Amino acid sequence: MIRVLVLGGPTAVGKTEYALALASRLQGEIINADSMQVYRGLEIGTAKIRPEEQQGIPHHLFDLVDVDTPFDVAQYQMRARECIQAVTARGHLPILVGGTGLYVRATLFDYHFPIKEGNVPLSFSNETTVALYEQLQVLDPLAATQMHPNNRQRIERALQRVAESGPLKEIPRPSMLYDALFVGLTRPREELYDRINQRVLTQFQQGLEQEAQHILAQSPQGSTARQAIGYKEFIPYFEGQMTLQEVQDTIQLHTRRYAKRQYTWWAHQFPMHWIDVGNGRAPSEALCEMEKLVKAKWSQ
RNA sequence: GGAGGGGUAGCGAAGUGGCCAAACGCAGAUGACUGUAAAUCAUUUCCCAUCGGGUUCGGCGGUUCAAAUCCGUCCCCCUCCA
Numbered sequence: 001m002i003r004v005l006v007l008g009g010p011t012a013v014g015k016t017e018y019a020l021a022l023a024s025r026l027q028g029e030i031i032n033a034d035s036m037q038v039y040r041g042l043e044i045g046t047a048k049i050r051p052e053e054q055q056g057i058p059h060h061l062f063d064l065v066d067v068d069t070p071f072d073v074a075q076y077q078m079r080a081r082e083c084i085q086a087v088t089a090r091g092h093l094p095i096l097v098g099g100t101g102l103y104v105r106a107t108l109f110d111y112h113f114p115i116k117e118g119n120v121p122l123s124f125s126n127e128t129t130v131a132l133y134e135q136l137q138v139l140d141p142l143a144a145t146q147m148h149p150n151n152r153q154r155i156e157r158a159l160q161r162v163a164e165s166g167p168l169k170e171i172p173r174p175s176m177l178y179d180a181l182f183v184g185l186t187r188p189r190e191e192l193y194d195r196i197n198q199r200v201l202t203q204f205q206q207g208l209e210q211e212a213q214h215i216l217a218q219s220p221q222g223s224t225a226r227q228a229i230g231y232k233e234f235i236p237y238f239e240g241q242m243t244l245q246e247v248q249d250t251i252q253l254h255t256r257r258y259a260k261r262q263y264t265w266w267a268h269q270f271p272m273h274w275i276d277v278g279n280g281r282a283p284s285e286a287l288c289e290m291e292k293l294v295k296a297k298w299s300q
Numbered sequence: 301g302g303a304g305g306g307g308u309a310g311c312g313a314a315g316u317g318g319c320c321a322a323a324c325g326c327a328g329a330u331g332a333c334u335g336u337a338a339a340u341c342a343u344u345u346c347c348c349a350u351c352g353g354g355u356u357c358g359g360c361g362g363u364u365c366a367a368a369u370c371c372g373u374c375c376c377c378c379u380c381c382a
Contacts, residue, residue, distance in 0.1 A: 034338085035337060036338055071336095073334075073336095074334090075335085076335095101333095102333080102339095103337080105334085106334065111334050113334070113335055116335085147333075147341080148333095148341055151333085151342080152340080154340065154341075157334090222336080223336085224336050227336065227338070232338090254338075261337090262338090265333080265337090268331085
């Protein structure tokens with residue numbers, strides 16, 4: 001099986017820096033696993049690494065599409081698998097770096113996304129959520145058991161899927177397709193939250209407002225890019241209903257909550273090896289621990 | 301000094317004798333998640349505990365079978381008049 005090193009963890013924990021160091025020590029190439037950094041133009045708000053910071057290490061799957069172009073897990077899965085293949089063929093170690101757990105899981109595990117047949121998307125706007133859930137219970141009882149009756153977004157998707165490829169025959173229990181090592185970076189909660197708050201302040205100084213204005217003008221209603229934290233919060237501000245300070249507070253709040261959700265996903269969906277990079281620990285020491293994990297797994 | 305309004309769980313805010321450990325909002329904590337995932341959704345938040353129990357609604361004291369809710373008194377806050 002192909003080896004893949006995964007570097008995950010919550011936002012603002014320090015993945016970008018450690019990825020760079022790891023890549024240079026392990027002859028690795030970095031593959032983005034962040035659902036928002038695939039968009040061109042989301043720079044400051046997503047804390048995307050800049051070309052001059054990349055230290056000559058190849059970075060893949062950043063800036064794939066414009067903000068008005070839809071992108072989803074299925075596309076990511078395909079691109080990421082191709083990329084892993086290519087990096088491996090070059091004799092390098094693919095390092096998947098990012099916070100979007102679903103993207104990583106769909107790539108490394110046996111997730112199937114049937115090819116869409118280009119049929120008209122169903123419209124559910126006139127139905128109540130209760131009615132939609134009842135429909136799903138009839139059309140795909142198994143899928144219905146997998147989601148909460150209030151989760152309209154997932155119910156709609158399930159109905160769409162049923163229309164395209166029929167009901168679920170069994171609940172999928174995906175297996176891993178790669179020889180993957182999951183390293184998660186972590187820090188004490190309070191320290192992480194401080195870093196998040198500080199990072200948002202810095203982003204404002206770097207011109208987040210201008211970037212957001214630009215992005216919001218370019219991305220259509222409902223597009224994924226305008227759901228990104230650090231951008232959508234500006235909407236009420238540009239409409240004159242919120243102060244800049246309130247925008248900043250809200251971005252910090254949303255980012256903190258996002259970080260918690262990421263912890264939940266990473267901790268529960270993968271066999272993680274957590275490395276504490278906080279508490280004033282020297283990066284060299286943390287890196288050393290990561291290298292040990294790598295050696296222990298792929299001893300060489 | 302006088303008149304009036306108010307003090308409810310982390311914050312805001314309902315409740316005005318029993319159905320109140322106390323609605324609701326916010327914030328926090330926990331979790332779910334195979335095509336929007338930086339999305340969407342759920343649970344939970346006085347204390348101990350499995351049922352269940354023990355302390356709460358500014359303090360103290362009363363009335364009552366029963367009080368956050370009624371009475372007395374004290375403390376604190378706000379507005380207005382002096």
